[in-house]
Amino acid sequence: MYRKREYLATPMFNNSIKMMLLGGGELGKEIAIEAQRLGIEVVVVDRYDWAPAMHVAHRRYVVDMLNPNAVISVAEREKPDVIVPEIEAISYEALEELESRGYFVVPNAKAVRIAMNRIELRKFAAESLGLPTTKYAFAENPDEAVEACDKVGYPCLLKPEMSSSGHGHAKVLEPNPRAVKEAYEYAIAHSRGKSRRVIVEEFVQLETEFTVLTYRYVGDNGVITETCEPVEHWRYGKYHYIESWQPSTKQRYVVEKARDIGVKIVNALGGLGIFGVEVFLTKDGRVLFSEVAPRPHDTGMVTMASQDLSEFAIHVRCVLGLPVPKPRILTPAASIAIYTDKENIWGPRIRGVYEALKIEGVDIRIFGKPFTYKDRRMAVVLARGRTVEEALEKARKASSYISIE
Template identity: 30%
Template sequence: MDVFPLPIARIGIIGGGQLGRMMAKAAKRIGCNCVVLDPTPGCPAGQVAGHQIVGSYHDPSKLRELAESCDVVTFDIEDIDAETLIQLAHEGHNIHPAPTVLALLQDKLTQKRALVAAGIPTAAFESMPEPSSAAFAAFGYPLVQKACRGGYDGRGVAILKGPEDDAMQLPVPSLVERFIPAEKELAVIVARGLDGDHRCYPTVEMCFRPGKNVLDLLLAPAQIPAEVAAAAERLAVRTVEALGGVGIFGVEMFLTHDGELLVNEVAPRTHNSGHHTIEANVTDQFEQHLRAIVGLPLGSTEQLCPAAMINLLGAEGHHGRPVIRGMAEALAIPGVCIHLYGKAATAPYRKMGHVTILSHDIAQARQQAEVVRQLIEISGENHP
């Protein structure tokens, strides 16, 4: 019989946003303590963890302080100093997913090249270190331009349907890829343990807010044939196995009108497409990630109930201290579960929380999600 001293592990989390917050909550459930590194005092994850190092994700001394004070280090954001983490890993510190995997995925171009090298189907692309209208025309419209570095939550992506959209181009080193007129956009969360064991969550369907490239509505399970869902899960596992690393990975895909599955992007962290697992699955993605990185057995990914999830975004034109409207009305709807992230200030389209709606019928869950979206508004005190 295994015997564990408490706390089971002291986990360092680079990044103090909502993903770190939900990870810190899960850590407490399984007997782990957390230390958060984030530049904002009292960040969402720091509020829950209780111990925060205030500092930049790119400060080598702060990253070293975190690594030396914890048993294992992980992250909730990709835009961090991977080179320092690689050095710390070489010195023997436990960092998962591996910093080498993080470094590869941080750059959208090296990520794409790795997918192609592994035989993973993806949209045709080419490097564009100096974007220009002439280069776009030579590649051909419609196209998607992605900044190689720093893109997150819809930022760093421009969809150009023709020369008339060239004013939207991003003036940074990029890649361009074929625009895929997808039948659906899907995601699969894959967990991989220290022993190589892997578990796959059921395929989900993602609907994005037009023009903002940010997830608006998620349906779990995806409304697709069972054989397509199974193929998506196999492709996601192949992708993660090819990349290596330990922890949770979010694999985003396109399902084309011809029934082909193409991997869009891979995130080496817990993912917005897995938030519903907190209520809807036996083991949620946050606990699963922690199990993986500390060497505990991976949990069941079985989904107990259909679910829909919406992001709660800051209202357009609103800034300052958050003010939430419609919360009581939303909570009066059976199956509604609200998560607020504890962010001190709102901004237009900033993720301020999410709502999961459980129902025995996925169509009803979606309908109730649409009602909740209309009920809840997060505005700001500074708005006139």
């Protein structure tokens, strides 16, 4: 079904190969750059103007991506060869409709729909595929939430059915129906869409977290699924990523278990492209599937420093039907995300770059987001070292100089 690509072409001509990115954040920007390098015509869609990827696109559209008609209209106007969703908050009805009209949606509309919904995804991974996960239960009203928490045990974590970047996560420490009901209302208030459903998960003690970048590409005899050397990351108790590094320093059998989970879930979701498979290693030694993003992963930005093909280059090759020989780790590397705590600065400046870039092996990516809000990610520091520890030290030192104003 998926074809090998025999040629590339010239952008802005009638026979160009066109990629439409739905979402133009920092990950989309790197995808766009990799696509540009291959002579692809790049169209970026986002909900605000001058989103990062728009700076490196041939054309851009500002559209509410939760509105199916808006997404379908832009696609019908552009008629892209490949549609690459870059964020979760996209109308999946639009993606399903576009797929039924013959468009290639990456990796496929069904995978996008399952992965964006915590309840669907958990059923798929734990119940259909038998992957190990945290203990869990579902609830759709406050009383059911109390029951679900009692079933899962304490501490536990409530998450809305749909949300991203940790929005609406609420931890409950001990049995207390009032606290559970408050947590439930908090989760629902931060949910995307009108759903009243939540998942309750056992809150595990983490030893570390892995992102298993797993990709599917067109090989000589059909689609091939492979994994990159897992990325490790640490969030310092926050729900968003702060530091990541590669290769993992954990024991090989643990890393192999994580990779195995990556291959199983990604094979079941199908399609083409790279997926960020999030896997927990708990303090009591369990390796658990957490969730999967059917696209490059923020923690995988480290691969821009560590691998000969970054996760973005891999994604672009996969979705275009090009081969992906196993990426090589060139050097241990680390990444640190730079967040701002400032609201509503337009055209922010990034200070401290001179000191940061004086450190050998350090690089920075400025996303070019036109305005700030609290906890918005604005840049990432990348560092190479002889060891992961050295790379992390350099990245920490470099990022300590950086400020947004």
